[in-house]
Amino acid sequence: MPRVLIADKLSPAAVAIFKDRGVDADVKTGLTKDELLKIIGDYDGLAVRSATKADKDVIAAAKNLKVIGRAGIGVDNVDIPTATAAGVVVMNTPFGNxxxxxxxxxxxxxxxxxxxxxxxxxxxxxxxxxxxxxxxxxxxxxxxxxxxxxxxxxxxxxxxxxxxxxxxxxxxxxxxxxxxxxxxxxxxxxxxxxxxxxxxxxxxxxxxxxxxxxxxxxxxxxxxxxxxxxxxxxxxxxxxxxxxxxxxxxxxxxxxxxxxxxxxxxxxxxxxxxxTPHLGASTNEAQENVALQVAEQMSDYLLTGAVTNALNSPSVTAEEAPRLKPFVALAEKLGAFAGQMVDFGIKSIDIAYEGEVAKLNARPLTAAALAGVMRPMLAEVNMVSAPAVAKERGITVSESRQDDSPIYESLIRITVTTEKGKRSFAGSVLAGTPRVIEVKGMDLDAPFGPTMLYVNNVDKPGFIGNLGALLADAGVNIATFNLGRVSAGEDAIALVGVDQAPGDDLVGKIRDLPHVKEARTLRF
Structure with missing residues (x-):
């Protein structure tokens, strides 16, 4: 029988849901961090509100933990990157309050x-x-x-x-x-x-x-x-x-x-x-709603593997997971690229699948792409909620499939239409690794890094040297450097993986370089 620790106060009805579904739920609220660290290793699930902090120490001590459920929308008290690295699904209840x-x-x-x-x-x-x-x-x-x-x-x-x-x-x-x-x-x-x-x-x-x-x-x-x-x-x-x-x-x-x-x-x-002391969700009705939702979601996951409102896990079946995994990663990273490049209201998002990927279940891929596009402005959006969020905002989402891909075995292309025009980004999976292969119609081949610089410039002599000098003066080390261009003397882009995040002042200096049209810091 799966065991869940309820570390913050939840409605008694939520406790009843766990037990009725066949999940052993222990209610232990008000624990100190040391007390939590001593017992968390015995549990498969952790249900919290905002008081309990599921930080890296807690997750490291939780050797059997499979899911963290947040009764509410905000997950500031959960270390999602650490949970993801440990294979722990993080869920919230975004609509209950x-x-x-x-x-x-x-x-x-x-x-x-x-x-x-x-x-x-x-x-x-x-x-x-x-x-x-x-x-x-x-x-x-x-x-x-x-x-x-x-x-x-x-x-x-x-x-x-x-x-x-x-x-x-x-x-x-x-x-x-x-x-x-x-x-x-x-x-x-x-x-x-x-x-x-x-x-x-x-x-x-x-x-x-x-x-x-x-x-x-x-x-x-x-x-x-x-x-x-x-x-x-x-x-x-x-x-x-x-x-x-x-x-x-x-x-x-x-x-x-x-x-x-x-x-x-x-x-x-x-x-x-x-x-007021963070009372926005403090009504009897809201507390009941989010508590019941988190109990249902955690029980479903622990008993059947069904994933609902997960912030860090795709909704896929066990059979589909191995084939979809690298393409889910590509779709989300490519979407994050697009989302960080768009500054105006989004009217539509089109995701095109070419080659072998066109034969797979596109729903989790499209959801991952949408989550990536919207997350720069909506941090709490996830693969489950992304389609609903897009619909709620009146964003038209479309998919297209093409069995053949002229160059790559599989290709995903995301085109975002805003009030100012269109921007298109394409990527592929090469040797199991997601890569950017086209931006603004220009071919390149770049791996995604945690922090990257995007620079759009006119292809003139001296640009690379000037950029390198600015980064060196600021103590920013270059990890990868990839270029694309239309032709000599015309539009060009540089996608630079860096080991240190450039500050706003440095990005401003890059924008001021001769022939530079645009410069941004991207995070993945």
Missing amino acids: SITTAEHAIAMMFALARQLPAADVSTQAGKWEKNRFMGVELYGKTLGLIGAGNIGSIVADRALGLKMKVVAYDPFLSPDRAVEIGVEKVELEDLLARADLITLHTPLTDKTRNILSAENLAKTKKGVLIVNCARGGLVDEAALRKLLDDGHVGGAAFDVFVEEPAKANVLFGAENFIA
Whole structure:
């Protein structure tokens, strides 16, 4: 009988599901790390919420562990790369607390607009400061939505019911989907200039970190109200405090912080700042939903091998796995390449399969490619959820198959269509290793590395030397160097594997080199 350790508080109904399905579930909450390390080796599964940290030490001690289930969406407390290396499937429950989190954001909007917390404290202190707490109506105001996925679209629906105007910035929101949910799709600059109130509903990734930076906050309307019930780190907290103090920002309400638990924070004490202790998912209904879901998912996996909402494992049968494995890796890495190269709203994604790979089950391959494309902006997307997320955002996904491949035994090509045009990327598996073989119509042959530099330039003498000199001066070692070009003197690309991640300053210097059109850091 499989054994599961429930290390954080879950609904008794979830415990019952494990036992009814034939899984031995032990409830041991509040364990110290040392206590967890001593017993985790006895278990096949670990069920957690946010308190227990499944870090590299815990995973290393968990010799029999097969699955970690997170009752909730965020997996900041799980070391996914270490779990993946150890062959441990990591699951979450991405949709169980969407309504609850959206309702909390709406509640924060009302609390800000009417200064409810301060008014409550004042009134209960025996004061009657009716003239002090002059609020604003939400009716007729423009709500700026950063992130229009599952939770963001629910917030938009509620805001429209309040007769607010909703504008949304989300690179994955298609124009058709924007019309469907009743919002106006805009670029971030437009949203900052127009919004009376801004609410964030996006994961924390390299692209979204400090999306409300000091620079962007300065572009907002005077008196803007800001709500963050998504993730700490989306807003520059120090810059926001300065703008609260000088009156540019009229108020802010945060449920999440860069460091949690937030016993102290630069925002605390600011006038018209409201803080709650990460309560977005804290309702009886949400706790019950995610607990039941994680129990079902973990039981299915341990008893039958079925994988649902896995963040690091493809959904494939045991028979298909050996043949699909290298192509799943190729599809995801090629998708990640495409996703990191796209800066505008995605309208469609086409995945073409040529040669032997065209004869395989394409569903996990397409799911892997979609997850790769969307993960730079949506860190928590996975192979299971990627097709639904794409559909939710109105992204058209298509597949094509061709039995023959002119050069390679198997080839996968991903074409991403945005509002600005198309970008195409092709790859193949050579000697069991995924490789990039075409970018922008230019042939090359490059292995994927953990960190890579992509440079698009005009093919002129001196470029390679100048690039090498900049990398050397910055102490960045070159691991691989692959080139492609149209012809001499025309468009060219360099794909450079590096041992150290280049900083923003270095990438800026590369962009400033003569004849360079574009330079980016890519991570795989």
